[in-house]
Amino acid sequence: MSDKAIITCALTGVLTNPDQHPVPVTPKQMAAEAKRAYDAGATIMHVHYRQQEPGMGHLPTWDPVICNEINEAIRAACPDVIINMTTGVVGAEYGYVLDYLRACKPEMAACNAGTLNYLKTRKDGSWAWPPMVFDNPASKVKDHIDVMNECGIMPEFECFDIGIVRSVGLYIENGMTDHADYNFVMGVASGMPADPDLLPFLIKYKKDGMPWQATVIGREDVWAVHKRAVELGGNLRTGLEDCFYLPDGEKASSNGPMIEALASLARDAGRDVTTAAETRAILGLS
Numbered sequence: 001m002s003d004k005a006i007i008t009c010a011l012t013g014v015l016t017n018p019d020q021h022p023v024p025v026t027p028k029q030m031a032a033e034a035k036r037a038y039d040a041g042a043t044i045m046h047v048h049y050r051q052q053e054p055g056m057g058h059l060p061t062w063d064p065v066i067c068n069e070i071n072e073a074i075r076a077a078c079p080d081v082i083i084n085m086t087t088g089v090v091g092a093e094y095g096y097v098l099d100y101l102r103a104c105k106p107e108m109a110a111c112n113a114g115t116l117n118y119l120k121t122r123k124d125g126s127w128a129w130p131p132m133v134f135d136n137p138a139s140k141v142k143d144h145i146d147v148m149n150e151c152g153i154m155p156e157f158e159c160f161d162i163g164i165v166r167s168v169g170l171y172i173e174n175g176m177t178d179h180a181d182y183n184f185v186m187g188v189a190s191g192m193p194a195d196p197d198l199l200p201f202l203i204k205y206k207k208d209g210m211p212w213q214a215t216v217i218g219r220e221d222v223w224a225v226h227k228r229a230v231e232l233g234g235n236l237r238t239g240l241e242d243c244f245y246l247p248d249g250e251k252a253s254s255n256g257p258m259i260e261a262l263a264s265l266a267r268d269a270g271r272d273v274t275t276a277a278e279t280r281a282i283l284g285l286s
Contacts, residue, residue, distance in 0.1 A: 003271060003272075004271055004272050004273060004274045004278060004282075005230055005234075005235055005236055005266040005271045005272075005273050005274065006043060006044065006211075006213070006235040006236070006273070006274050006279050006282060006283070007041050007042045007043065007044070007235070007236045007237070007259060007262055007263060007266070007273050007274075008042060008043075008044040008045070008046050008084065008213065008235070008236070008237035008239075009033075009034070009037035009038075009042035009044070009045055009046065009237070009238070009239040009255050009258070009259055010046040010215070010237060010238065010239035010240070010241035010242050011023075011024060011030060011033050011034060011037070011045055011046065011047055011048075011239055011240065011241065011255060012024050012025070012030070012033075012047070012048050012050065012239075012240060012241055013048055013240065013241030013242075014048045014060050014086070014088070014241075015058060015059070015060070016058070016240070016241070017057075017058040018050075018057045018058060019058070021240065021244060022240065022252075022253050022254065023240050023241075024240075025050045025052070025057035026052065026057075027069050027070045027072075027073035028073065030047070030070050030073060030074055031070075031073035031074050031076065031077040032077070033240075033254065033255045033256075034074040034077055034078055034081065034255075035077040035078055036254055036255055036256030036259075037239065037255040037256060037258075037259045038077070038078040038081055039256070040255075040256050040257075040259035040260040040263060041259055041260070041262070041263035041266075041273040042239075042255075042259045043080075043081060043082060043273075043274055043275065043276040043278075043279040044081070044082045044083075044084050044108065044279065045074055045078075045081055045082070045083055045084065046084045046085075046086070046110070046237065046239070046241070047067075047070065047071070047074070047083060047084065047085055047086065047106075048060060048086045048241065049061050049062070049063075049066055049067045049070055049086075051066075052066055062096050062097060062100045063100075064099070064100050064103035064104055067085070067100060067103075067104050068103070068104055071083050071085075071104060071106065080276040080277070081276060082107045082108060082276065082279060082280070082285065083106040083107060083108065084106065084107070084108035084109060084110065084156060085100075085101070085104060085106045085108070085109045085110070086109075086110050087101065087109055087110050087111065087112065087144060088110060088112050088134070088158070090118075090132060090133070090134055090135060091135070092135075094140060094143070097144075098143060098144065098147045101144075101147050101148065101151060101153060102147060102150070102151055105151045105152065105153065106153060107153065107154060107285050108153060108154045108155075108156055108181075108283075108285070109144075109148060109153050109154075109155060109156070110155075110156050110158050110183070111141060111144050111145060111148065111155035111156060111157050111158065112134070112136045112141075112158045113136065113141060113157040113158055113159055113164050113167055113168050113171070114136050114141075114159070114160065114161070114163065114164030114167050115133060115134060115135050115136050115137060116133070116134045116136075116160045116161065116164075116188070116190065116191055117131065117132075117133055117134075117190050118131075118132050118133065118134040118188070118190060119131050119132075119189060119190040120189040120190070121189070134160075138167075138171075138176075141171065141176070142171075142176050145171070145176050145177050149177075152286075154179070154181065154283065154284075154285060155177065155180075155181070156181045156183050157171075157180050157181065157182055157183060158183050158185050158215075159182060159183060159184055159185060159202075160185050160188055160191035160192065161191050161192050162192070162201065162202060162205060165182065165184070165202055165205050165206055166205050168180050168182060168206070168207070169205070169206070169207050172207055179210070179284070180206070180207055180210045181210065181211050181212075181213075181283060182202075182206050182210060182211070182212040182213070183212070183213055183214075183215055183237070184199070184202050184212060184213070184214045184215065185215045185217070186198065186214060186215065186216050186217065186225060187215075187216050187217030187218040187222065187242075188217060194216050194217065194218045194221060194222055194225050195225070196224050196225045196227070196228035196229075199214065199225070199228050199229060199232055199234070200232065203232060203234075211235060211282065211283065212234050212235065213229070213234055213235035213236060213237050214226065214229040214234055214236070214237070215237045215242055216237075216238070216242060216243070217242050217243065218243060219243065219244075219245045219249075220245045220246070220247060220248070220249045222238070222242070222243050222245075223247040223261070223265070226238065226262060226265055227265050227269070230265055230266050230269045230271060231269050236262045236265070236266065238258045238259065238261075238262050239255045239258055239259070240252065240254075240255055240258070243258070246258065246261055247261055
């Protein structure tokens with residue numbers, strides 16, 4: 001483990017409505033939020049991209065022109081920051097995602113490492129959305145890894161349950177990849193719960209020597225998981241994609257206070273946070 005903790009900020013997410021929550025959408029807004037997060041200690045920005053037409057900012061876009069414009073705005077605000085782009089889509093057609101990776105060539109990108117029934121119920125037991133399958137078979141994972149290798153992009157493997165954690169090890173054994181940066185995604189209703197007691201088991205089943213972080217989705221209960229993650233030597237991620245609530249239960253108005261709270265957790269555990277240069281060195285980024 002590194003003595004220092006890497007912090008990722010998940011700036012905006014995929015579908016959160018900017019009319020209801022303070023999520024950034026435009027290049028200017030994304031850059032301003034990235035700068036707040038960077039100044040607070042985040043050296044990686046996990047980025048989703050939204051449509052830019054009036055009234056359409058709650059919907060995603062994969063247009064490389066828009067995505068590159070946002071990436072360039074973030075880099076102008078934080079010149080040495082690391083961009084980590086989303087790739088998650090449902091369905092058999094995902095070639096446009098591979099094309100966007102080729103066009104944008106970020107330093108890192110998410111690689112959703114296995115399939116999950118993506119479910120959630122309301123208080124009355126009805127479905128919060130129609131049940132869907134977040135389909136990531138091994139063939140799709142390989143296609144993403146191949147393009148990332150072609151473009152010099154480091155994959156970050158998103159793991160929604162312990163079987164997916166173990167699958168990443170099988171990808172390494174099969175030769176699909178020789179490196180794994182694990183992201184344990186916790187708090188999805190039909191995936192792993194946001195439970196700090198799960199972390200030692202997840203660490204047990206990842207490949208030795210590979211870095212890991214916890215993405216924790218929920219309300220103020222997520223902070224106990226972050227605390228345990230940093231104590232166990234993991235890296236950290238939060239932001240308005242994952243959670244709107246600070247440790248005291250107050251609703252965050254920006255990514256900056258969320259990252260400040262994470263950095264404080266790290267320092268309370270005796271770990272400082274990395275600079276961008278240190279993040280690159282730890283992860284093996286050029």
